Structures are given as structure tokens and as C-alpha cells.
Amino acid sequence: MEGGKVMSEKRNVLVGQSGGPSSAINATLAGVVEQALTSAKVDKVYGMKHGIKGVLEDWIIDIGIPLGGPAEQKRLIHTPSSALGSCRYKLKSAQDDPAAYKTIFERFKQYNIGYFVYIGGNDSMDTVKKLSEYAKEHGIDVAIMGAPKTIDNDLHGMDHSPGFASAAKYIATTFAEVWCDAKVYDYPTVTIVETMGRHVGWLCAASAVARAQGNAPHLIYLPEVAFDDSAFLEDVKAQLAKSPAVVIAISEGIKRADGKYVCEDEGNVTVDAFGHKNMGGACRVLENLIRSKMNIKVRCVDLSILQRCAGHLASSVDLHESRILGSIALSRALEGVSGQVSVLNRVSDDPYRVEYSTVPSYTIANHEKPVPREWINARGNDVTEELVKYVTPLLGGLFGSDLSAGYPKHFGF
Amino acid sequence: MEGGKVMSEKRNVLVGQSGGPSSAINATLAGVVEQALTSAKVDKVYGMKHGIKGVLEDWIIDIGIPLGGPAEQKRLIHTPSSALGSCRYKLKSAQDDPAAYKTIFERFKQYNIGYFVYIGGNDSMDTVKKLSEYAKEHGIDVAIMGAPKTIDNDLHGMDHSPGFASAAKYIATTFAEVWCDAKVYDYPTVTIVETMGRHVGWLCAASAVARAQGNAPHLIYLPEVAFDDSAFLEDVKAQLAKSPAVVIAISEGIKRADGKYVCEDEGNVTVDAFGHKNMGGACRVLENLIRSKMNIKVRCVDLSILQRCAGHLASSVDLHESRILGSIALSRALEGVSGQVSVLNRVSDDPYRVEYSTVPSYTIANHEKPVPREWINARGNDVTEELVKYVTPLLGGLFGSDLSAGYPKHFGF
Numbered sequence: 129m130e131g132g133k134v135m136s137e138k139r140n141v142l143v144g145q146s147g148g149p150s151s152a153i154n155a156t157l158a159g160v161v162e163q164a165l166t167s168a169k170v171d172k173v174y175g176m177k178h179g180i181k182g183v184l185e186d187w188i189i190d191i192g193i194p195l196g197g198p199a200e201q202k203r204l205i206h207t208p209s210s211a212l213g214s215c216r217y218k219l220k221s222a223q224d225d226p227a228a229y230k231t232i233f234e235r236f237k238q239y240n241i242g243y244f245v246y247i248g249g250n251d252s253m254d255t256v257k258k259l260s261e262y263a264k265e266h267g268i269d270v271a272i273m274g275a276p277k278t279i280d281n282d283l284h285g286m287d288h289s290p291g292f293a294s295a296a297k298y299i300a301t302t303f304a305e306v307w308c309d310a311k312v313y314d315y316p317t318v319t320i321v322e323t324m325g326r327h328v329g330w331l332c333a334a335s336a337v338a339r340a341q342g343n344a345p346h347l348i349y350l351p352e353v354a355f356d357d358s359a360f361l362e363d364v365k366a367q368l369a370k371s372p373a374v375v376i377a378i379s380e381g382i383k384r385a386d387g388k389y390v391c392e393d394e395g396n397v398t399v400d401a402f403g404h405k406n407m408g409g410a411c412r413v414l415e416n417l418i419r420s421k422m423n424i425k426v427r428c429v430d431l432s433i434l435q436r437c438a439g440h441l442a443s444s445v446d447l448h449e450s451r452i453l454g455s456i457a458l459s460r461a462l463e464g465v466s467g468q469v470s471v472l473n474r475v476s477d478d479p480y481r482v483e484y485s486t487v488p489s490y491t492i493a494n495h496e497k498p499v500p501r502e503w504i505n506a507r508g509n510d511v512t513e514e515l516v517k518y519v520t521p522l523l524g525g526l527f528g529s530d531l532s533a534g535y536p537k538h539f540g541f
Numbered sequence: 542m543e544g545g546k547v548m549s550e551k552r553n554v555l556v557g558q559s560g561g562p563s564s565a566i567n568a569t570l571a572g573v574v575e576q577a578l579t580s581a582k583v584d585k586v587y588g589m590k591h592g593i594k595g596v597l598e599d600w601i602i603d604i605g606i607p608l609g610g611p612a613e614q615k616r617l618i619h620t621p622s623s624a625l626g627s628c629r630y631k632l633k634s635a636q637d638d639p640a641a642y643k644t645i646f647e648r649f650k651q652y653n654i655g656y657f658v659y660i661g662g663n664d665s666m667d668t669v670k671k672l673s674e675y676a677k678e679h680g681i682d683v684a685i686m687g688a689p690k691t692i693d694n695d696l697h698g699m700d701h702s703p704g705f706a707s708a709a710k711y712i713a714t715t716f717a718e719v720w721c722d723a724k725v726y727d728y729p730t731v732t733i734v735e736t737m738g739r740h741v742g743w744l745c746a747a748s749a750v751a752r753a754q755g756n757a758p759h760l761i762y763l764p765e766v767a768f769d770d771s772a773f774l775e776d777v778k779a780q781l782a783k784s785p786a787v788v789i790a791i792s793e794g795i796k797r798a799d800g801k802y803v804c805e806d807e808g809n810v811t812v813d814a815f816g817h818k819n820m821g822g823a824c825r826v827l828e829n830l831i832r833s834k835m836n837i838k839v840r841c842v843d844l845s846i847l848q849r850c851a852g853h854l855a856s857s858v859d860l861h862e863s864r865i866l867g868s869i870a871l872s873r874a875l876e877g878v879s880g881q882v883s884v885l886n887r888v889s890d891d892p893y894r895v896e897y898s899t900v901p902s903y904t905i906a907n908h909e910k911p912v913p914r915e916w917i918n919a920r921g922n923d924v925t926e927e928l929v930k931y932v933t934p935l936l937g938g939l940f941g942s943d944l945s946a947g948y949p950k951h952f953g954f
Binding site: 177178208209211216227305308309311312313314339427429430433434436437439440441538 | 550562590591594618621622623624626627628629700714715718719721722725726727732754755789842843846849850851852853854870951953
């Protein structure tokens with residue numbers, strides 16, 4: 129029976145999430161699951177808990193059942209952060225850690241995995257690259273694909289990174305609201321708001337969109353330009369001469385000309401498993417700097433993890449694109465493609481149009497995409513209109529997160 | 542002509558806002574304006590900029606024109622913080638500062654003010670009390686009324702304070718989202734989230750509503766119970782034994798048995814014009830405490846001003862009630878009542894029903910309403926179901942803030 133033959137060729141999908149969470153990474157997971165559940169080539173859909181570490185540890189669960197219906201898939205899309213959990217585990221090369229590769233591919237065999245999709249940032253795309261090269265070298269028939277995400281917008285090879293737009297929407301909304309709050313008093317005040325962005329300033333730059341709705345932020349400082357304390361104090365004084373309430377956007381990763389991060393003044397920088405510095409606190413350094421030099425009210429607001437988990441403000445454009453990128457990554461795996469990452473590129477700003485494709489994982493892994501210097505003003509304390517034009521179409525409307533109970537309803541495994 | 546006679550009796554309305562901003566204080570302003578614009582007794586509607594200070598300084602503007610239509614009124618309702626600006630000016634007694642009273646009542650005469658509505662917290666209700674007593678003593682025909690607001694929910698004489706519910710909705714939503722973010726890793730982490738609340742813990746307590754949607758917060762510490770470092774560390778260890786990700790809610794005003802605020806350890810407490818301490822930083826003190834005693838990842842999130850200005854998440858119940866309270870304050874003034882404050886009291890939880898009335902301003906001014914001790918558990922590290930039952934009906938749905946551009950559209954004078 130031909131039907132029986134087709135059945136016997138069915139293989140299983142394994143999907144995972146890695147790196148820092150975002151408000152859109154579960155939309156990508158939903159895209160993979162939807163695609164898997166409607167494919168004739170797929171039997172079961174498994175999820176690895178805590179990324180690749182979950183494969184090593186056998187933390188593998190059947191996610192096709194809890195995500196079997198459209199209502200559960202919709203709720204997953206609206207749930208921020210990584211529903212499958214994440215990890216900061218860095219996969220070494222096959223030469224340096226052959227045992228890890230042996231375990232991973234044995235696990236694939238054990239679960240009859242034919243298609244593997246890993247959702248994450250450039251470290252995760254490095255994992256896709258390594259696993260797909262290993263499979264190819266050893267003649268193992270598992271298609272290994274990547275789907276991108278990172279709120280930092282630093283992924284190479286695509287117009288913007290899924291997850292960025294939702295964080296940018298949170299930031300633009302927050303600056304519009306902080307402006308309403310900051311301007312209520314008649315005496316001079318400085319409000320410094322710190323966004324994420326270790327090495328690139330895209331998130332901080334997105335604050336400029338809020339100016340469509342008020343005057344904030346008055347000053348924007350990104351890691352792409354060396355930070356200078358004296359120039360900063362001059363900038364603040366010049367703004368205070370124009371407006372009693374000054375709102376400043378800074379990236380957590382701003383650093384001085386000597387390469388030292390501003391936040392390192394507070395001495396609380398730690399390093400994670402990828403060798404990344406854990407940042408935060410630059411706003412307090414600058415708050416203290418202003419307080420020591422000027423007799424005015426100054427306060428600091430650190431958007432911290434709120435900017436990456438505020439699912440109730442997720443961008444409809446971001447959720448839509450993220451879902452499609454998950455779907456495409458698995459589609460190509462089902463066609464036998466391996467070692468590639470789904471990407472999107474912008475065709476036009478107005479109307480906003482993108483096209484989707486896949487590119488080799490090595491074009492994305494371990495690269496970074498900074499804000500172009502020409503999108504930052506000469507003095508390095510603001511961004512240009514080109515940047516605002518780039519970010520604005522990504523913010524979209526609200527996607528309709530269910531807040532009927534007074535708080536969002538989330539999905540959980 | 543009788544019509545002419547009525548016309549000649551028309552007098553003007555003066556309205557102002559004071560104290561810390563909230564997401565609902567402009568709804569109260571809209572309620573006053575709507576009522577004024579439809580009253581046969583009212584000619585013009587004036588707003589004082591920066592509260593009572595604006596009367597002293599003659600910062601008085603005609604707000605009936607920019608707020609003349611329903612579209613502008615609706616946009617005002619959705620705009621967080623005080624659209625007229627605020628002040629921290631403390632009006633002294635008439636004995637201590639007769640010149641201020643002379644200026645204020647001359648200004649009323651200059652602008653033909655017959656009806657004065659002051660929107661604010663208990664310090665503002667003290668201003669209502671003083672001005673109304675002065676007017677009565679001196680036989681001056683100006684009705685002085687108050688409309689309540691304070692996110693802290695510490696106002697006496699009413700079921701809850703307008704503005705509290707929107708901040709509570711922001712807090713409940715944020716804890717539900719922080720939980721999604723906090724639980725992604727498989728290693729132990731502690732996330733401490735600090736809410737506002739100098740002397741009372743209502744805002745922090747509202748975090749418990751998020752448990753309908755996850756496990757966070759695991760521990761809740763309010764200013765109503767003396768904070769003990771050793772008990773806190775024991776609580777954290779006990780929770781870590783049950784869950785790798787522990788989320789803790791603390792109020793900025795938590796203090797130890799000796800009355801010293803936890804945030805004072807960092808030595809950055811300043812005092813405002815009302816003699817109120819400017820708080821903030823307790824979460825960093827506790828972050829450092831945990832880091833010094835346990836080898837785990839710990840981070841601190843300070844909700845700062847975000848909780849009081851997140852208009853995009855305002856509670857529909859709060860905006861509705863706040864608007865009505867503004868309307869009632871002016872209605873009673875138009876009837877000749879003075880020295881009173883509009884309030885609301887709950888008749889039932891399910892269905893949620895309230896009734897509105899006015900009470901003398903002295904019953905509200907300079908009092909505080911703490912969280913009842915019986916709504917906090919015996920150990921002082923959590924709240925009871927009664928508290929959750931009290932807060933939940935206040936959160937409402939979304940009122941439909943216009944986010945079509947990707948960020949909220951605000952009103953401004």
C-alpha cells in the first residue's frame with residue numbers, strides 16, 4: 129500500500145529556542161508548529177527544553193499535543209519570552225567536544241528526528257552552522273535549520289531581526305509616556321532612560337520614534353559613538369536652556385573612547401557563558417555625574433527586562449513576520465535544505481513590503497550589525513530621520529493580546 | 542428678560558491638578574471639563590498650570606477651547622500624567638501665609654471664578670480644606686471642591702483611590718510578563734521587582750493578581766510589616782528549593798523594625814517640599830544582600846515612574862470612575878457645595894458596583910490608609926486572597942488607547 133509507505137517515511141520535528149527572550153520568539157515557535165502539524169512528512173513535533181542543553185540532557189517533550197489547536201497556538205503567539213526555555217550553553221567545535229556531538233546525534237536517532245529548527249540569535253546560528261556541518265560530514269540525514277531572533281537588531285544578512293520591532297514599540301511607547309510624566313513640573317528635571325543594547329544602539333535609537341508624540345527624547349547616546357562625559361554635560365546644559373524637562377535615551381553599552389563601558393564605573397559587570405558582559409547601570413553612573421555637577425532633580429529609569437517581555441505591546445508586524453520565519457525554516461528543512469537560516473529583507477518602506485528567503489548560517493553566525501554612522505548625527509547625541517523612517521513601519525498596531533481579565537493570558541507548557 | 546438674567550449670573554470654572562501624576566488624573570480633568578461645557582451656569586473653563594502655584598503665578602489658560610470636542614476629550618482621557626502640570630507646593634495656613642490667600646482670592650475675582658476643582662491626593666485635599674474654610678470665613682462666594690487621585694491607594698474615606706487601578710493593572714501585567722522571562726533558564730535566579738508605595742503597600746500587593754497567570758510573585762514585602770533581612774534570606778532559600786526561578790515583589794517603602802527604610806542603606810534618600818522622602822533603591826540593597834550571601838544570579842527591576850504613566854495599559858474601570866468623580870465634584874460645586882471631595886464606595890464585588898457621593902475634605906486630608914494587617918499573611922511575606930478579590934475587579938479591560946501608529950497618541954495643551 130502506497131499510503132503505508134508514505135507513513136513509514138514520516139519523521140519527527142525537533143524545535144528549540146535559545147539566547148535572550150523576546151516578545152516574538154514564541155510566534156516563531158508557533159510558525160514551526162503550525163507548519164509541522166499540517167505537513168504529510170511529519171509525525172510528531174518535539175520541543176527541547178532549554179535549547180541545545182535540553183537535547184544533551186534529554187529534556188524533550190511532545191509539543192504537538194498542547195499546541196494542537198488554533199486557540200493554543202494564538203495564545204502561544206501572545207506569550208512573551210521562550211515558552212520552551214532558553215540556555216546560555218555554548219556548543220564547542222566537534223574537535224573540542226566530540227562527546228556532545230555524539231550525544232546530540234544519538235538523541236536525534238532515538239527520537240527519529242528528521243528536521244531540526246533552532247530559534248535564536250547569532251550564537252544560536254553558530255550552533256546551526258556547527259551541527260549542519262557535522263551532519264553533512266558524517267552523512268547524517270537530519271536537516272538543521274535556523275530561525276532568527278534578537279531584540280538587539282544586530283543580526284547580519286536581514287533587514288531587521290525578529291523581536292526587535294516589539295522591543296522598539298515598547299521603547300517608543302514608553303518614551304511617549306515618560307515625556308508626559310517628565311514635563312509636569314515647572315522646575316528643571318533630567319530623566320535618563322536606559323535601554324538594552326550591549327554593542328549596537330538600535331533599541332536606544334528607536335526611542336526617536338516617540339518624538340512624533342512629544343519632545344522626548346532630547347538626547348540619544350549609542351554604543352556606536354565614543355561617549356564623552358564633558359560633551360554629555362554640555363549637551364544636557366544646552367537642552368535645559370531650552371526646556372525645563374529633559375529626557376535622555378542611553379544604551380546600556382555606551383563606552384568611552386578608551387573602550388571602557390560607562391556602566392563599568394559602578395564595578396558590577398559580570399560575564400556569561402558566551403563571554404558576554406552583563407551590562408546595566410550606565411544610567412545610574414550618568415545620574416550621579418549630573419547630580420555631582422548640577423543642582424537639579426535627576427532620575428534614572430532602567431527599562432531592564434521589561435522591554436523584551438512586554439508581550440501586551442508586541443508589534444503586529446513583528447509577530448506576523450516572526451511566525452512566517454519559523455514556518456519557512458521548517459518548510460525548507462522538509463524540502464531537504466540544511467545549514468540555512470530564514471531571513472527577510474525590505475523591498476519598500478511605504479507601503480511597507482518585505483520578501484523572505486534563506487541564507488547560509490555562516491553569513492549570520494558571529495557577525496554584528498551596528499547602526500550606520502550616517503544615521504547618527506555628527507555630534508553623536510542624536511539619530512537622523514533615516515533611522516526613524518526605518519523603524520516606524522516595523523511597530524505596527526496591536527495584535528490583540530487578550531487583556532479581558534485585566535492582565536494578559538499566557539501559554540505555558 | 543429672564544434669559545438675560547441667567548446669562549449674567551454665569552461664572553467661570555477653574556480646575557487644577559497636583560501631586561504625583563497617574564494614568565487616570567486626566568480622565569478626572571475631562572470629567573470636570575465635560576460637565577462645565579454642558580452647564581448653563583458656566584461661562585469659561587480655565588485651567589491652572591502647575592496646580593495652586595499656577596494661581597499664585599497667574600499661569601491660567603482657557604482650556605474649554607482646546608478641549609471643546611469629544612475627540613480631544615477622549616484623547617485627554619487616554620493621556621497619562623497631569624496635562625495641566627503639577628506642583629509640590631505646600632499651601633501654608635492663612636495665619637502663616639496671608640499673602641498667598643490674598644493673591645489666590647484676588648485671582649479668583651480677576652477671572653470671575655465661581656467654581657474651583659482641585660484634583661489630587663491628600664495634600665491637595667488639605668489645600669481644598671484650607672481654601673474652602675478661608676472662603677467661608679471671609680464670606681467669599683467661590684465653591685471649592687476636590688476630586689481624589691493617588692496611585693498609592695492611600696486615600697481615606699473611599700473604597701479605592703482613582704489612579705490606583707491603572708497602576709495596579711500595569712503591575713499585574715508586568716509580573717505576569719516578568720514571570721515568562723524569569724523562568725526561561727534552568728539554573729536558579731532571583732528577580733526582585735520594586736513598586737512605588739512609600740508608606741502603604743497597595744501597589745506592591747496588587748502584584749499577587751498576576752498569579753492567576755503564572756507563579757510570580759513568590760514573595761511580597763510591604764511597608765506595613767517590619768522587614769527582617771534574615772527572615773528574607775530564609776524565605777528566598779525556601780522558595781529556591783521549590784522553583785529555580787523566584788520572583789519577589791517589594792514596595793519602595795519597606796523598612797526594618799527600627800523604622801529605617803531599606804533603601805536608606807544606599808544613602809540616596811532626598812526630601813521634597815511636603816517633607817516626603819524620595820524613595821527608590823530598596824531592590825538594589827536586597828540584590829546586593831542576596832549576592833553577598835548566595836552564589837546565584839540575581840537581578841533587580843525598578844518599575845519607577847513607568848507604573849504611573851503607562852497610559853496604554855490604563856484600566857477601563859479606573860478611567861470611567863475617575864471621569865465621573867471629576868464630573869461630580871464640579872456638579873456639587875455648581876449646586877453651591879464647598880469644602881467637599883467626591884468619593885466612591887463599593888457596594889458589591891461580583892457584580893462589581895460602586896456608589897458615588899461627596900464627603901468633607903477634612904475626612905481625607907492628611908490621613909493614610911494602609912493595607913489591613915489581616916490581608917497580609919502571618920509571616921509578612923505574602924498577601925491573602927481577600928486582597929486579590931479586592932483588586933481584581935478594578936483592573937478592567939483595555940479602554941482602547943489609540944496605538945494605530947505603533948505608539949499612543951497623547952493630548953497636550
